Amino acid sequence: MRKPLLRGALTLALIFTGLTAGPAVLAAQEGHEEEAAAAGHQAEAEHQEHAEHVTHERNEIAVFVGGTRRLKFEEDETGLTFGLEYARQLYPRVLASISAEWAGGEIERDWVAMLKLGIQPFDNWARPFYFFVGTGIEVANIDEVLLEEDEHENGHVAEDEHAVEGEHKETEVDALMRLGAGWAFHVGSFSIIPNINTDLVGEDWALVGGVTLGYRF
Numbered sequence: 001m002r003k004p005l006l007r008g009a010l011t012l013a014l015i016f017t018g019l020t021a022g023p024a025v026l027a028a029q030e031g032h033e034e035e036a037a038a039a040g041h042q043a044e045a046e047h048q049e050h051a052e053h054v055t056h057e058r059n060e061i062a063v064f065v066g067g068t069r070r071l072k073f074e075e076d077e078t079g080l081t082f083g084l085e086y087a088r089q090l091y092p093r094v095l096a097s098i099s100a101e102w103a104g105g106e107i108e109r110d111w112v113a114m115l116k117l118g119i120q121p122f123d124n125w126a127r128p129f130y131f132f133v134g135t136g137i138e139v140a141n142i143d144e145v146l147l148e149e150d151e152h153e154n155g156h157v158a159e160d161e162h163a164v165e166g167e168h169k170e171t172e173v174d175a176l177m178r179l180g181a182g183w184a185f186h187v188g189s190f191s192i193i194p195n196i197n198t199d200l201v202g203e204d205w206a207l208v209g210g211v212t213l214g215y216r217f
Contacts, residue, residue, distance in 0.1 A: 057189060057216040058089040060097075066210015068103045079105030081208060083112075093120040099134075101208070109206070111139040112199070114178060130193070132180035138201050141169045174201050182212070189216045 064083035069076055083101035090096055095118045103109040114136025122129055182195030193212040199205060 060087040060089075060095075060191065060214045060216045061085070062087065062191070062193075062212050062214030064099070064101060064210055064212045066208060068101075068107055068109060068206055068208045070103075070107050070109055070204065070206040072108065072204045077105070077107040079103040079107035079109070081210060083212075085212065085214075087118070087214070094118070108140045108142060109138055110141055112176060113137055113139075114176060116178065118182075128184045128186075130182045130184055130195075132178065132182065132195070132197065134178040134180075136176050136178070138174045138176045138199070140172050140174075142172050176201050178208075180208075190214065191216065 062085040064081070064085060066081050067078060068081045069078045081101055081103045083099055085097050085099035087095050087097035097116045097118065099114055099116060101112040103112070114134045116132055116134030116136075118130045118132050120127060120129065121131055177200045178197050179200075180195055180197030182193045185192045191212075191214040193214065195210070195212060197208040199208060
């Protein structure tokens with residue numbers, strides 16, 4: 001008699017444990033599911049908010065302040081650089097811009113004008129990273145005496161061998177291609193983008209680095 005009673009008591013204990021523990025397990029599982037759903041809704045809401053922000057503020061005007069190091073001849077040339085830029089957000093991760101830059105100092109570069117694309121290739125923590133590619137023209141005023149020296153080096157005789165530096169200048173226009181990268185920091189409608197770029201101009205190239213300060217509207 002004792003064995004059947006013992007087995008019956010154990011069976012009742014197991015049933016009681018299942019009845020009491022089962023709802024707790026289900027409640028915990030539902031709680032985890034609700035937390036996961038809430039996190040998903042929050043991420044979706046943030047993404048939608050970012051998309052709406054980009055949609056409403058697609059235009060940006062900016063100024064660039066930095067420097068240009070032109071690698072040409074036997075010595076490098078360096079000059080302060082200032083620029084203006086207008087950008088338009090085409091897609092959430094793609095923008096197009098038109099810009100003009102002026103370089104001072106002794107550098108053989110007066111103006112640069114170009115069309116440029118900016119692309120955000122990464123997501124999450126690296127989302128603010130931009131990759132830039134552009135094409136345009138470089139306008140430079142070259143001293144005629146330097147042009148004559150080039151002609152002598154190439155085996156040609158200049159027409160005026162007694163030209164004085166700075167007396168005559170010739171405007172030279174070359175095609176330019178730019179490759180660059182930057183990291184965008186946004187504060188409200190304002191943006192701060194430290195960036196570094198490489199310009200390929202004919203057989204020469206230049207490094208352009210600085211900070212772009214923009215305002216979105």
